[in-house]
Amino acid sequence: MKIAVIDADLLGRRRHRFPNLVCEKISGYYKQVVKLPPENVVLKTDYEHLEEFDRVFIAKVFTDTPVPEWLQHVSQPKELLIRVGRPDAGALPVEKWLEKTVGYKINGKIPVNVGGTGFFFDRAPNLPDVIEHCMPDYHLYDNWIEEKVEQAKKKAECEGREFHRSRFLVQFKEYLEYSIGYLTRGCFRHCGFCVNQKYNRVFRHSHLTEFLDRDRKKICLLDDNFFGYLDWRPLLGELVATRKRFKFKQGMDERLLTPDIAKALFTSNYDGDFTFAFDNISDYDLIHEKLEIMKPYKKGRSVKFYVLVGFASTDWKDIRDTFRRIELLMQYHCLPYIMRYQNKNEAPWKASPLHAMYVAIARWCNQPNIFKKMSFREFCKANQAMKKTPGYCSAMQAMKDFEMRHPTLAEEFFDMKYSDYSD
Ligand code: SF4
Known part of the structure; x- marks a missing residue:
């Protein structure tokens, strides 16, 4: 067969x-x-x-x-x-x-x-x-990866460049270095934009040994809402006991953060950025409270938040609420990662008159090196400076149009800067 x-x-x-x-x-x-x-x-x-x-x-x-x-x-x-x-x-x-x-x-x-x-x-x-x-x-995926290596090697040879296999393989790290699986599954929140609608609770799904390959350096968990599982402590203990670095692929639920969770998480052998979700502006006060809880444990570690946009609406209010969330995260030295909502049939932000604004904000936030150095206005100006033809680049045009219609919001948000806040 x-x-x-x-x-x-x-x-x-x-x-x-x-x-x-x-x-x-x-x-x-x-x-x-x-x-x-x-x-x-x-x-x-x-x-x-x-x-x-x-x-x-x-x-x-x-x-x-x-x-x-x-x-x-x-x-x-x-x-x-x-x-x-x-x-x-x-x-x-x-x-x-x-x-x-x-x-x-x-x-x-x-x-x-x-x-x-x-x-x-x-x-x-x-x-x-x-x-x-x-x-x-x-x-x-081994053969497919080897094919990619061979193709890249040949290309480098043709172009007279040196080929660095290990550098090239970084893009395949999840295929090569991680054991992948679910310790728990399910979520009780039923967010309207989420594919995870099947269950009403978080439940134990599999034991770590089911998917742990001892030869792999790291562990990647696909759990939907790990800390929504009441008995998360022993599971986290099992992960820590492997002495392997581990990470959660999905954004963790910041709304569930307690000092206990923050301590366990930030003192563990976590792999890379801690990633949470800040999907809804109505959670502003709660997230603010949780960021305060996180603060003493964070200690310079990189924390990223998925910021969902274009779901509740795609008008100026959604842009305002996006900037409000970015501002709060900035104050706690956390990085926003803009996720533009789309479902199986449509991407509403693309049809919005503000679509160029969504693109500009995403490009500004989703490149941490830029976000850490520049305000939104500086980012748009930097884009404009690179434009070789007459007229405004799309980021600058979007910023100017928005500023003309909503000068108070522009004044409030366009010049805020990550580097103005300390950790
Ligand atoms: S909390 Fe996360 S996993 Fe749960 S429904 Fe909302 S987006 Fe999906």
Whole structure:
């Protein structure tokens, strides 16, 4: 039997660099449980010649990742689509699951199983337990990475440049250095913009040993809301006991921060920036209170906040609320990372008359080296200085237009600077 595994985001998003855990688990299942020879489980990096396989799996995380026409209208039986509050729904015996999740048949006979939020958003069927709790195949992407290395090496040779393998491999660090998985799953908040709508609580999902590869240096947790799990302490203890650096991929829920959590987190062997979320201006006072709690523990560590914009509205009020959140974060020497809201059908900020303002703010904030040095006005001026043709650059134009209509807001926010605040 030959199995093809396709990570649709890898094929459809040129700069995508994060392994698809479902693909790694499916590969792990066929190699470790079904015991297929490793060469019979292939990461396909195109949609060609799929008829040469006995079964094809396609997983997709992002709704806007392009896929071939024949994959655009796949569906799943109603009973498999998860309903809110049913954590066990979809956990079928593997044979049944394989039969039911077929979304397409190549030449009318070769089954293609499709899955993931990219296809079914918040109703994506779960994997059957036997696959879900399988050790991921962390080597699924090895050949693809080697191909990329060879291509880059050849390109460097042609251009007469030196090729640094280790430097080039940094972009693949999540594929090569991390054990990846969930200790808990679920979230009780049901934020309107979030794909995580299936559950009403945070629950224990798997033991660390299920996905921990002792040979890998680090651990990446995909938990939706780790500190929303009441018994988080022993889990954090297990992570610390591995002596490996670990990180949470999703923004942590700052609203749940207590001195206890802050102490445990900031004294742990955390990997890189601590990342939280500040999605809603209505949480302003609460986040302010939590930033005060965090302050004595932060001690110069890098803390980043995802700042969701363009969800509540895409007018001047949303821009004002964005700057208000940026200002608060700045005061506590935290970095904002602007996330422009989009769902599977639309990106409302793109249709807004203020879309250039959204782009300018995101470009200013999402480049920490720039954000740490320049105010928004200075950033727009720096862009203007690089423009070689007459007229204003888009950032400067957006800033000027906004300032003309909302001079008080411009005065309040356009000149504030990260470097004016101390940690
Ligand atoms: S708190 Fe986070 S994980 Fe939970 S629903 Fe909101 S955005 Fe999603």
